[in-house]
Amino acid sequence: MKDCVIGIDAGGTMTKAALFDLAGRELACARRPNEMLFPGPGFTERDPDRMWKAAAEAVREVLEVSGAAPGRVAGVSVAGYGSGLYLIDADRNPVRNGIVSTDSRAASLVDEWRHSGVHDQAAQAIQQRLFNGHSGVLLGWLHRFEPTVLDRSLSVVFCKDFLRGRLTGDYSTDPSDAGIAGLIDVEKVDWSRSFFELVGITPWLDKMPAIGPSDGVVGGVTASAAAVTGLLEGTPVVRGCVDVSAAAMASGVVDQSQLSIVAGTFSINSTLHDAPRLSTLPFIQSPYPLGGYIATEGAATSASNLEWFLRKVLDGEAARAASEGKTIYDVCNELVERGLDRANDILFFPFLFGGPSSAPAGLLGLRAAHDLGDVLRAIYEGIVYAHRQDVERLLSGPDAARPTVIRLAGGASRSAIWAQLFADGLGLPVEVPAGGELGALGVAMLAATGVGAHASLAEAVQSMTRIGARFEPRASNHDYHSEKFSRYSAASSALADAWRSESKLSA
Structure with missing residues (x-):
């Protein structure tokens, strides 16, 4: 059979x-x-x-x-x-x-x-x-x-x-x-x-x-x-x-009410359309096998940046986690969760594999009182903000879709902490297939x-x-992330300008 x-x-x-x-x-x-x-x-x-x-x-x-x-x-x-x-x-x-x-x-x-x-x-x-x-x-x-x-x-x-x-x-x-x-x-x-x-x-x-x-x-x-x-x-x-x-x-994306996000090697953010988008040309677009077209904004600014940090900085933690019957991702989620109630103004720019306007990757706002959990939380949030920049471009223009829910896939979708950050940071319910x-x-x-x-x-x-989990956005958290996202956007733009100036001086 x-x-x-x-x-x-x-x-x-x-x-x-x-x-x-x-x-x-x-x-x-x-x-x-x-x-x-x-x-x-x-x-x-x-x-x-x-x-x-x-x-x-x-x-x-x-x-x-x-x-x-x-x-x-x-x-x-x-x-x-x-x-x-x-x-x-x-x-x-x-x-x-x-x-x-x-x-x-x-x-x-x-x-x-x-x-x-x-x-x-x-x-x-x-x-x-x-x-x-x-x-x-x-x-x-x-x-x-x-x-x-x-x-x-x-x-x-x-x-x-x-x-x-x-x-x-x-x-x-x-x-x-x-x-x-x-x-x-x-x-x-x-x-x-x-x-x-x-x-x-x-x-x-x-x-x-x-x-x-x-x-x-x-x-x-x-x-x-x-x-x-x-x-x-x-x-x-x-x-x-x-x-x-x-x-x-x-992910079950079948109409324009759904925003497909894949948080993996690339930040992939996609919506469906009856005709190709022309008012604001997207990063990529193509015919969709179910009919119509899929338009995407993205860049190499997603979960691959966390993978780099784990491989280059926390290599020893992986072995310790394994000895306790955990994965390094379990440890990261625990550390982030412990610090969610603390104030955290660290900004992480997930541009290790290339950023907008040649902005450099890095952490901004570190203080001696911060610990590893604070840094990991900033990395999680910075990747959410990079997706938000792509999503805001994707949803601009008269032929943009108007989604009411996010279908989240990729490495970030395996973390309930991270999925909730996506819901809070983007202000839409997140459904994880x-x-x-x-x-x-x-x-x-x-x-x-x-x-x-x-x-x-x-x-x-x-x-x-089928849908495995759903995360509702929390209004107060969305306000917090919107304010922090504004600082993230302004700082990344300023860093790009400074980096280009420094490059000219070094040339």
Whole structure:
């Protein structure tokens, strides 16, 4: 009996595989770290074949741990981070390392286009602002600085499509990935010739993959893929979608009243729309697998900043926590909770991986009386405030959505303390979806729909999602956070100005 589906999700730090029943309950999950490569200043890359090995191992592990016979798997689908870039040659092998969307090598190119006026014209062509990690921007950089890769490349692919290609031999893409890549006219769902011409990469148009439905079956698991994953040869594989959309679907985001927030490697804040947003072009936007469009504001200013602090500053605490049967996250939550009633005017700027207007990361307002709990609370709050800056931009303009509830996913959603801070800091109820691996669940829904286990994607979302917890905003706390957020915004802007001045003096 085919009564379960597998979702694979290759994110910024981990590749995960999870097995779900057709009601969306997680039966098993396995994770493998993705090794980041730093071959040059601002470069963040990944070995595509090692990522595939990680995914294959994770799939094999979930089958073994769950005890599920491979014949029970009705279908498989894949999610991956958006933007970045992968290239394959005529033998379907990587031409070079994959580029991760946190890459900043093309920053000077984006500045050049901004000063020449190309940026604004190109942004209108793809209905979103240009950023360093956009696939289209990275193609511009490669075209100028690694011109030989053009002739060596058969096709441009995106993260999830590379993995699905290894499963099936199909390297097409879907509208969500093509949109977030910054390479299509979002409304027409077709490669934007005007964008390619504006940024000088027209020869790459012939290297673009076919675009097909996110819930379309594209083939079956090949014999070679079956040998390394433990799946049955011929198991149907569904095209899949970008992780932003997958997480939103797994959070049950189906209309404009819901604000999807993912607090993970990136601050991801998204709303749904009937038409592409044009009055205030968002950071990224793309067609949404459920219909309509999803617009997103974000930056690398979220929970990854806490991870840095834990790894670099509290490394010893992790071992102590483990000896007490706890995780380092349990310890952090306890320390923050103890100090919630104390006055805390520390500001943390979560810009370790890049901030607005080049503002530097750091802590401001420390005093000798403060302790570790006060610092951790400031980190939690600073990440909430970074999300709030993105959300305020997202909700500006005449075509903005007017959400009444937040659906929160990502690392922060696993902490009740942090989820309440999001509710208080943003002034909206926060609902946390049940389950852990929402990116994998989102594409598991696509797999279930594609193979006919659910009659429609809307039915799959309704049947396979549920809310695990709800947090109501507290008026007095919201007032406190609004005042502190004002100081945070003013201070980060002032620091950006001072930092730029200091950089000029040092040059």
